[in-house]
Amino acid sequence: MSALAAVMLVLLSVSPDSMDAGLMPEGWTMGWKCLVSATGNGRWAGHHPVIDSTDVDAALSVMAESQEVDFLVTGALKNDSADTFVFRRARAEVKWPGTPWVGAGLYLHDRQPFIPGLSNPLVEWGWVDIDSLHGYGFSIGGILGFNGEYSIQQTGADTLTQLNIKSPWMGFAGFAYSRVQYHSAESPLDDNIVLNALLIRSDFRYFKPWVVIAGAEGEKGRWAVTGEIRDFRTFTTDLGEIEVVPAIAFAGEEFSAPGDAFVPGQRLLKLGAYLRSVRYIAGAGIIGMLDLESDSLSGVSVIASMVSEASVTWDMEFDAYADGDYRAAFGAGTADSFSSAGMRMEILEDSTRLTGMASCTPREDVSAELTVSADVDGSLDPACRLDISTALGPVSGLIGIHWEQGSDVTLSINLRGLLQ
């Protein structure tokens, strides 16, 4: 706590104006920002609350900018069990004066691997521990509209390298190429990953095919491809246009990637129809899925929601699969500027959960929300939660009181602020 408090006091005593005037050369501006999150968790014991744990985290960034060069340094202070300082990110970028899209950068950073797919990503956030990453990166952009980025980082004894190249729109198509290589020092055969992914976007005027091709080096069967025909507007209704989206998602038997975009060995055909309304707050979609390999992914999904003229929000979701799994959810609620109320019912194979919610906003910056939930058949315990939140510019606070049958009442307090 002492290190965190010391840094905060130094920053608060030095205003950005005085930094600019006293320290920076002409043409440069300097600034800082500090994100602070203080959390306390406890319980209600007898007639008084008891705080069991506290946690104070801060992310401190200092930046300096000129017309040609930008600098940024970010560190994180953690105060869970003991004061720890984690050096998180440093960046130096050079820009071509007058053309800010041409430039190059050098990074010492916490660049997490992430490769987007067409809905779920090929490589998901959080695949590697954010606190364990450290390394270097380099980027260059602006040459004929292309930009690229390369980084090499260590996480423990393992090595992570990433390469990303993005093209501009070339009249009929554009692409993005990503390569992630993860070399595990301890178990080189099982945990090594070399993943190449290519996203191609094209435009045939009446529809826009998007394709993702992924391949992992090593054994045969480490490949995957997914494609969708997008923006194919078939007909118009009173509510809006209907977009029909045919899609495929195939993957080899040995393909694996740290994301949810593919299941190994899948042969999936999809046909979706989505209501796109430019006039109303309404959306709906129906998706049919045919799994050519097994029945586990064959099924149908329906989703519909809208906000009505009477300020009522409707929301419905239904998923059913050929192997018998299903899920249904229905919600409705109404709201005005002072209060809101609603309910939601979720039906799974083995339970039916009912949730009621009511909230009150007595001031523009204070809101209280009460949520009560219970199972119709009693398979899950009833629970109740009260959240009181406030948002005052860059500072937000949240007090939560949670009760579940058979458990103590628990309390949580969180205060987040942005100082700059």
Place this chain on the structure above:
Amino acid sequence: MIYKRIVLLIVIQTVLISGCSFFIPMEKPQEQGEQLLFWMPGAISVQVLSDWNEWGGIESAGSIVDPLIGRMKKQENGFWTVDISELAPGSYRYVFLVNGHRWIRDLENPETAAFRDQVVSVILIYD
């Protein structure tokens, strides 16, 4: 007996008339452009957490949600808006963070995906 029928008729008529507005979708504000729209008149703050902003800070340095990142602007008619015209082409998942703690998907977008076991929305930005 006749009074009961009259009362029943009034009830049915009331339900039908109110039912119309219950099920007629609300119109969007006119000047929309390339922006996300969210209707929640009683909210005190709404932020967009997404792949494009490292989920508000959850996936970046400090792992703390910046209270100002992705902050949506409140309009007079209960709508919250945020401009997305500067986004690069690609596929992005996103969700609305209401009052700093509730995750709500975009109700006018029927395409969904998952993030940390939550149902979130997906948007494709074309070139």
